[in-house]
Amino acid sequence: MKVLTMGEVMIQFNSTVTGPLRHVNYFEKHVAGSEGNVAIGVKRLGIDSAVLTAVGGDEFGKNILMALKAEGVDTSAVKVDSSKPTGIYFIQRGFPIPEHVDVVYYRKDSAFSNLSEEDIKDEYFKDIDLFHTSGISLSLSDSARKACEKALKICTENKIIVSFDTNIRRKLLRDRKEALEKLNLFLENSKIIFTGKGDLEFIFGEKIDNIENMADEFLKSYCKNCETLVVKLGEKGSIAWNGGKWYHQGTFKVNVVDEVGAGDAFDSAFLACYLKGKDTQTCLKMGSVAGALVTTTRGDYEAFPGEKEIQEFLNKVQGKEYLR
Numbered sequence: 001m002k003v004l005t006m007g008e009v010m011i012q013f014n015s016t017v018t019g020p021l022r023h024v025n026y027f028e029k030h031v032a033g034s035e036g037n038v039a040i041g042v043k044r045l046g047i048d049s050a051v052l053t054a055v056g057g058d059e060f061g062k063n064i065l066m067a068l069k070a071e072g073v074d075t076s077a078v079k080v081d082s083s084k085p086t087g088i089y090f091i092q093r094g095f096p097i098p099e100h101v102d103v104v105y106y107r108k109d110s111a112f113s114n115l116s117e118e119d120i121k122d123e124y125f126k127d128i129d130l131f132h133t134s135g136i137s138l139s140l141s142d143s144a145r146k147a148c149e150k151a152l153k154i155c156t157e158n159k160i161i162v163s164f165d166t167n168i169r170r171k172l173l174r175d176r177k178e179a180l181e182k183l184n185l186f187l188e189n190s191k192i193i194f195t196g197k198g199d200l201e202f203i204f205g206e207k208i209d210n211i212e213n214m215a216d217e218f219l220k221s222y223c224k225n226c227e228t229l230v231v232k233l234g235e236k237g238s239i240a241w242n243g244g245k246w247y248h249q250g251t252f253k254v255n256v257v258d259e260v261g262a263g264d265a266f267d268s269a270f271l272a273c274y275l276k277g278k279d280t281q282t283c284l285k286m287g288s289v290a291g292a293l294v295t296t297t298r299g300d301y302e303a304f305p306g307e308k309e310i311q312e313f314l315n316k317v318q319g320k321e322y323l324r
């Protein structure tokens with residue numbers, strides 16, 4: 001089994017203290033970016049992976065390649081574009097809203113944003129069972145979106161399972177109309193779709209009372225070929241629709257240090273379980289464990305568990321999972 005993910009892998013500068021960035025003197029440097037996180041996550045759970053991305057020929061690009069290789073992710077579909085910079089971003093904590101995390105991007109005109117259809121080669125899809133990307137990649141630039149759409153076409157022609165996370169980033173999309181225009185092809189053609197309560201509210205332009213009703217509406221209106229829809233609800237857990245039935249999963253209580261990356265950890269564990277043929281309830285539970293564990297350290301993927309660690313965690317917390 002092999003997964004190919006497509007998206008911008010970046011360098012994250014993670015504030016070690018709270019407050020406005022102008023007064024933060026110390027940052028931790030991490031490799032991050034949603035789809036790269038998923039490639040690392042599934043690999044830690046024993047599924048081979050590759051990432052289709054572009055980095056600059058700079059030190060940060062080298063850093064990303066080093067990290068992906070160290071995790072055993074296949075980097076043969078990584079383009080090194082020496083004429084463009086690697087995307088970077090900063091995490092500001094607790095300001096101006098206490099407990100809140102703000103993300104500040106420096107990724108305009110980055111190597112990945114300049115990726116185009118010509119960069120998408122058939123050979124990248126050889127031996128691939130599942131392709132995963134997200135709304136972030138579709139929002140970065142027209143050329144990156146067209147490149148993703150070419151990847152989608154190759155997947156459809158070769159019957160590769162397509163998995164998609166709506167991952168709406170409000171700093172990258174103006175409004176729901178733009179979001180729907182850009183995400184539409186992937187919503188229509190993906191077999192597995194991950195979303196979140198916030199993303200559904202953005203897409204429908206209204207607050208949600210009943211999450212299942214809203215998710216049903218989402219499926220009916222936009223997700224023609226979807227077989228599994230997963231809605232991540234943060235500390236309220238997650239639900240999944242599959243085979244005409246809804247499944248529910250609570251969250252695990254951990255000491256949260258950094259919640260960025262939790263959604264990607266969830267997707268990775270869910271997908272790894274899915275590819276191993278596990279049932280939807282088990283996939284949800286594994287997603288929930290991985291999502292909880294990565295929040296216990298700074299950085300998006302460092303605390304992503306392997307099979308053994310998931311078991312150790314479950315043995316310890318058995319019976320203590322709960323819907324908050």
Ligand code: KDG
Nearest residue numbers: 032033034136260261264300
């Ligand atoms: O899911 C975590 C990502 O959001 C983070 O690493 C940055 O990929 C990122 C993005 O575009 O927001």
